[in-house]
Amino acid sequence: MPGVPESCELRANGLDLALTLESGQFFRATVRGEAYQVVHREQVFEVRQEGNRLIARGTDAATLGRFLGLDSGATEARARLARVPALRPALRVTEGLAILRQDLWECLVAFHCSTVSNIGRITRQVEGLARAFGRPIGEGDLRGWAFPRPGAIRPGPALGAIRLGFRERRLLALQEAVDETWLARLAALPVEEQRGLLMSLPGVGPKVADCVLLFALGRSGAFPIDVWIGRAVRGMAPPGARSYDRIRAWAAQAFGDDAGLAQQALFLWARGGGKGRGLRQAPRRTSRIRSAARPSP
DNA sequence: ATCCAGGGGGATT
């Protein structure tokens, strides 16, 4: 039995840890005093930020750096995105935001659960799945449950207690459609094939597929469009860009491989979140705009 | 094309 979890320290490279972990892309980070406790794959670790330093316990620098996207060039991406004037207000309140690199299967399930739901509920459901079906991991004060691998989630009262609602049957079907080999092959495909394959899964439409491409498969040009993004880009995108595919094509043209970061910045900004604001309360100021704008044929 | 599944969070009444 190993005793003390390994520690590490690395430069944050401009990352805002709190902003990134609480930006709604990841569901397994919890506040613990000045730090965050994170469950990532088979590790439970604790990480905190002091200025431009990240100090962690229970993981190694390589794993942490990759998970946090420290090598993803977020600073350069922001500089390129700032050339688009309409994006500047969103960029202003999301300095230090990065796109995480999550576990593929966990990310797929989490965003599968996200359909017609909200962040608080998704968080509880992901945690519930881990507690009910995952393996206990960690040691000392760093304990948790790994997310259950495909096949480990079983129908029954324990699953019912997680209250997935109509998502439960689809989650079980999703699990049947996928195994470790399938996931490994998916990761190696070109992006358009990845997207098509993801969308062929039960309960996975364009939005969920794009979330998985962005948050797990490292496809930085993916641009998931939920209702908040739809509102945010109204007025930026040309009036013709109304459908999911047209907004997506516009984003690809406007932002290229930086579209994913643009999306996450817009998401926080549109919800009234961003630096020092948290993400919990979403003011309804845009609902009027939304009802005023009708889809055109 | 429209309705619903099942639920919870937030806002309005």
Added chain:
DNA sequence: AATCCCCATGGA
């Protein structure tokens, strides 16, 4: 306290 609105997917 009751009621309305919201939300992404798939099947009727």
